[in-house]
Amino acid sequence: MTRKKLLNKLARFFDADRASQRKEIDSILKVTKKLKDKERDLRHKLETTAPGDERAELQGKLDVIEAQRHKALTLIQELRAGRNKD
Amino acid sequence: MIRHITLALLLIALGYGFWLSANFKEIAAGVALFLFGMLSLEQGFKSFTGGTLERILRGSTNRLWKSIGFGVISTTLMQSSTLVSLITISFVSAEMISLAGGIGIIMGANLGTTTGAWLIAGLGLRVDIASYAMPALVFGVVLLLQRGKVTKGLGYLALGVGFLFLGIAYMKSGFDAFQTAFDLSAYAIPGIGGVLVYTAIGMAITIIMQSSHATLLVIITALSAGQITYENALALAIGANLGSAVTSALGGMSANLGGKRLAIAHVVFNLLTATVAIVLIQQMSWAVDHLSAQIGIAEDDVLLKLALFHTLFNLLGVLLLAPFTRPLERFLVRAVRFEPKPMEQPRYLYPGALETPATAINALRKEVGHLYDNAYELIAMGLSLRPALIDSDQSLSEAVKMTRRIIPLDVDDVYERKIKSLHSEIIDFISEIQGRGLEEPAARQLYTLQQASRDIVEAVKGMKHLHKNLSRHGVSPNPVVREPYDAIRLTIARLLREIQQIRSQDPETVTSLSLDSLKLSSETSSQKFISELNRLVRARRLPARIATSMMNDESYTFEIGQNLIEAAQALLEPSSPRDQAIESKLALDEDDLQRLVDSTPEPN
Numbered sequence: 074m075t076r077k078k079l080l081n082k083l084a085r086f087f088d089a090d091r092a093s094q095r096k097e098i099d100s101i102l103k104v105t106k107k108l109k110d111k112e113r114d115l116r117h118k119l120e121t122t123a124p125g126d127e128r129a130e131l132q133g134k135l136d137v138i139e140a141q142r143h144k145a146l147t148l149i150q151e152l153r154a155g156r157n158k159d
Numbered sequence: 160m161i162r163h164i165t166l167a168l169l170l171i172a173l174g175y176g177f178w179l180s181a182n183f184k185e186i187a188a189g190v191a192l193f194l195f196g197m198l199s200l201e202q203g204f205k206s207f208t209g210g211t212l213e214r215i216l217r218g219s220t221n222r223l224w225k226s227i228g229f230g231v232i233s234t235t236l237m238q239s240s241t242l243v244s245l246i247t248i249s250f251v252s253a254e255m256i257s258l259a260g261g262i263g264i265i266m267g268a269n270l271g272t273t274t275g276a277w278l279i280a281g282l283g284l285r286v287d288i289a290s291y292a293m294p295a296l297v298f299g300v301v302l303l304l305q306r307g308k309v310t311k312g313l314g315y316l317a318l319g320v321g322f323l324f325l326g327i328a329y330m331k332s333g334f335d336a337f338q339t340a341f342d343l344s345a346y347a348i349p350g351i352g353g354v355l356v357y358t359a360i361g362m363a364i365t366i367i368m369q370s371s372h373a374t375l376l377v378i379i380t381a382l383s384a385g386q387i388t389y390e391n392a393l394a395l396a397i398g399a400n401l402g403s404a405v406t407s408a409l410g411g412m413s414a415n416l417g418g419k420r421l422a423i424a425h426v427v428f429n430l431l432t433a434t435v436a437i438v439l440i441q442q443m444s445w446a447v448d449h450l451s452a453q454i455g456i457a458e459d460d461v462l463l464k465l466a467l468f469h470t471l472f473n474l475l476g477v478l479l480l481a482p483f484t485r486p487l488e489r490f491l492v493r494a495v496r497f498e499p500k501p502m503e504q505p506r507y508l509y510p511g512a513l514e515t516p517a518t519a520i521n522a523l524r525k526e527v528g529h530l531y532d533n534a535y536e537l538i539a540m541g542l543s544l545r546p547a548l549i550d551s552d553q554s555l556s557e558a559v560k561m562t563r564r565i566i567p568l569d570v571d572d573v574y575e576r577k578i579k580s581l582h583s584e585i586i587d588f589i590s591e592i593q594g595r596g597l598e599e600p601a602a603r604q605l606y607t608l609q610q611a612s613r614d615i616v617e618a619v620k621g622m623k624h625l626h627k628n629l630s631r632h633g634v635s636p637n638p639v640v641r642e643p644y645d646a647i648r649l650t651i652a653r654l655l656r657e658i659q660q661i662r663s664q665d666p667e668t669v670t671s672l673s674l675d676s677l678k679l680s681s682e683t684s685s686q687k688f689i690s691e692l693n694r695l696v697r698a699r700r701l702p703a704r705i706a707t708s709m710m711n712d713e714s715y716t717f718e719i720g721q722n723l724i725e726a727a728q729a730l731l732e733p734s735s736p737r738d739q740a741i742e743s744k745l746a747l748d749e750d751d752l753q754r755l756v757d758s759t760p761e762p763n
Contacts, residue, residue, distance in 0.1 A: 100741045107670045126556075133683065134676040136755050137747065141672050144745050 094152050101152075105145045112138045169367075185333030189380075193326025193373050196319045197239055199299075203315030204237050220260030223484055227477065230267020238275055238323070238372065240268040244407050244425070251417040258417060259488040262424045265407075266477045269400065269428065273470040275372045276396075279327060279379050280462035289328035295321030330376060334384035354394040354437055357387075361398020362405065371403035375469070379462055389461045393444065396469045397436045404429035420491040427487065432476025443472060502580040503533060508588045516601040519592045523608050526585055527615070528662075528730055533577040534615045535655060538719065540568050541622045542648045543633060550659060555652045559645050565630050570623045578619050585612045600736040611729035618722035625715040628708060639700050643692065643709050647716045650684045654720050658727045671731035674724050675747045681720040682756050688713050 115135050122128045177184045219229035230247075234240045244265060251261040282288070295317045302314030348356055365374045375396065382392045407425045436443060447468045448458075456463045480487070507525040539546040543566045548558055589609050625647070633648070635641040654677055661673050692709055695701035701709075733739055747755070 096737060097741065100735075100737050101745070104670055104672065104738070104741055104745060107668060108672065110668065111673065130680060133679050133755070136758070137676040137679055140747055140751055140755065141675065141745050144747075144751075148744060 098149055098152055101145050101149055105142060108138050108142055108145070112142075182333050185329055186377075187333075189326045189329030189331075189333055190368065190373055190377065191326070192322050192329060193376055194368060194370060196322030196324075196326055197370060197372060198319075199315045199322055200237060200319030201239050203312045203317075203319055204239070220256045220263065223259065223263045223481060226260045226263025227267035227270070227481065230264040230269075231271040232267075233264075234268040234271025235274045238272075238278075240272040240371070240403065243268045243271075248418040248421055251421045257488070258420055258424070258491060259484050261417075261421045262428070262484050262487060263481075265421065265425050266428060266480065269403075269432070270470070270473050270477055272371060272403075273466070273473050276375050276379065276466040276469045277463075279376055280466040287328075288324045288331075292321045292324035292328065295324065327376060327380070330380045331383070334380045334386060348391065353391055354397075354440055357391045357394035358398040358401065358433065358437065361395035362402040363398075364395075365399045365402025366405050370406075371399040374399040374402065379465060382465060383462055389465070390444075392461070392465050393440060393468050394437075396465060397433050397472065400429050400473070401433045416495065420495045423491060423495060424487060428476060428480055431480060432472060435475060435479065436472040443468060443475075447471060501576075503577045505529070505581060505584045505588075508584055513588075513591055513595065516592070516598070519588075520601055520604050520608070523585065523588060523592070523605070524730065526581070526588070527608050527611050527726070530578065530581045530585065530612060530615050531726055531730060533581065534619050534723075535659070537568075537570070537573050537577065537619055538622045538651065538723075539655060540566055540573075541570060541626045541629065542652055543629070544648070544652055549652055549656050555656065556649055559649045559652065562634060562648075565633050568626070570626050574619055574623060578616060582612055582616050585609075600739075604732070607729045607732060611726040614722040614726040614729075618719045618726070621715040621719040621722065625712055625719070628712050639695060640705065643688065644712075646684075646688055646691075647712060650681070650688075650716055651719055654681065654723060658723060662727065662730065666731075666733075669731065671728045671733075671742055672745055674728050674731070675752070677720070677724050678747070679752055679755055681717060681724070682752060685713060685717050686756065 112135060115131055115138070119128065119131045119135065122131060173187060176187065220226045230243060234243050237243060247256070247261050247264045247268075251258055256264075299314050299316075299318030299321055302310050302317060305311060305314070361374060361378070364377065365371050368374060378387070378392050378395045378399070381387045382389065387395070404426045408422045447464050450471070451458075451460070451464050451467060456467065505526050506529050507522040509522070513519050536546050539549050543562050543564070544555075544558060545566075549555070586609070589605060592605060629644060629648070632640050633644050635644070657677055658674075661669055689710065692701065692706050692713075696703050696706045733742060
């Protein structure tokens with residue numbers, strides 16, 4: 074292992090904030106994946122549901138997921154921006 | 160199962176009897192018409208029980224003589240001690256009248272029911288009663304076809320009288336014809352053996368026909384046709400009294416504590432009366448002969464003498480028991496007590512679970528889940544929807560729309576047994592854990608679960624409030640009243656189903672964020688409900704007084720929803736503190752939800 078690589082590894086090991094941010098982003102991505110799966114199921118249901126109360130209910134759920142995914146995206150961007158500043 | 164077999168055997172026996180004898184067919188048809196007439200009379204009187212009867216009942220039971228008088232008069236008018244007994248049981252059960260008042264009415268009803276014997280013996284068999292039946296039936300049907308509740312009630316009364324008369328006429332002609340073919344009087348049993356056997360027969364007939372009136376009709380017509388002896392007819396009448404007490408006891412067993420006590424008092428009264436009548440049958444027979452001569456009943460008029468005997472021995476029972484009404488009441492209150500049903504026991508909280516914070520939190524989470532399941536069942540039943548239906552794929556809106564009756568539910572009792580007891584155990588367990596000292600984040604998880612337990616209890620309390628009006632208006636025939644309650648039931652049922660579906664999914668694929676959509680739909684349903692109510696009030700289709708009650712109920716509905724969502728959120732919380740923090744950051748706050756509500760298109 075070259076000296077440079079070794080130093081980088083050491084830097085990552087001691088940079089606790091950076092590691093914590095990484096884990097936080099992973100955690101967000103995990104939740105986002107669940108939301109994405111749910112969104113796919115709902116869209117599939119929406120296609121086969123006739124207009125009416127049930128369809129409006131499905132649309133409401135999709136709107137909620139969209140808002141949550143938007144929040145997740147903003148959070149990831151903030152975390153990444155914070156990491157880049159360092 | 161035994162009931163089904165007995166019914167099948169009875170139907171086969173009747174069918175065989177019809178095939179064997181045309182006269183038996185006529186007698187049975189008479190009994191059937193008579194019973195149907197009594198049912199119609201009951202139905203008719205029920206149309207008038209919306210307030211007047213209850214008001215009179217309440218004002219007539221503050222003194223024993225008034226209670227007895229009320230029992231006599233109401234049973235004489237209605238010719239149905241069953242209806243009077245049922246109403247009395249419901250009033251005693253609801254503690255609107257005292258047990259002593261109820262006992263007085265039952266005694267009076269026993270005396271009032273003897274007027275039936277006088278009517279049948281004095282009038283029914285002496286005139287062509289069928290000719291009076293026909294106009295009553297015609298008037299009854301015409302009135303029944305009208306719209307008004309009172310007119311319909313009068314129709315039922317007229318029909319009841321018509322069928323009673325027709326039944327008497329059929330029985331009379333059946334027994335007259337029967338007489339030429341068979342002579343049942345050949346089976347007469349003299350002496351005390353005969354008294355006991357015929358008392359048992361009278362009791363059995365009354366239990367089968369569920370009406371002492373019908374039994375008396377059979378006895379009197381059989382006596383008039385000479386098919387039974389006068390002595391055996393007296394014993395049959397005693398048996399009819401005992402049979403009616405058994406019928407009432409069977410009905411009272413399904414009632415609450417007050418109803419059970421009253422049913423036992425009825426049995427005690429009739430048993431005492433029957434015992435005295437059997438023991439003193441010779442003396443009473445002599446008294447009947449003596450009194451008959453005094454009031455002008457002919458020596459050979461056994462029908463009226465039987466009616467007199469029936470009245471006398473019931474009067475004797477009243478005279479014997481009336482002074483002991485209060486002691487009997489005290490004895491029943493002492494002897495017949497509420498047997499508490501077992502309290503729900505915790506499933507996961509045991510001392511071993513306190514060993515480590517992780518096992519304690521895990522056990523607690525499961526127990527709160529258990530509490531949620533109990534609350535889920537109670538709330539579903541409170542909505543008059545079976546939990547199995549909510550768990551299924553069936554359309555909830557259809558199920559709500561098709562509901563024809565409110566499922567009887569003692570919310571307070573279930574709350575005490577299945578919610579409060581478990582909540583107390585949870586709180587006890589939490590204080591045990593806290594006593595051992597907990598580090599963050601376990602302390603926070605503990606707090607969240609404690610809060611969830613409280614949320615569940617609050618949701619159930621909301622259901623307790625809501626249930627009162629749901630029971631009253633949930634299946635109202637007036638669509639303007641029923642539809643808002645249907646909307647309330649549907650909102651909560653959908654929420655329960657959604658939460659159940661989310662809870663049943665694999666924790667690896669589900670997130671508590673899914674509950675945010677329920678918050679949104681709860682909010683939109685609430686706003687839609689209120690704007691619909693406002694529209695109905697503006698259009699003068701709904702009085703503001705009722706609308707405000709509905710608004711209160713909507714508020715309970717909203718609280719139930721919020722509490723259940725909060726509880727489910729705690730139960731679905733991820734175990735890792737980082738994941739918890741992320742989910743709480745991504746969850747929609749009030750502003751986010753309001754934005755989404757505002758962007759939701761208005762309902763048409």
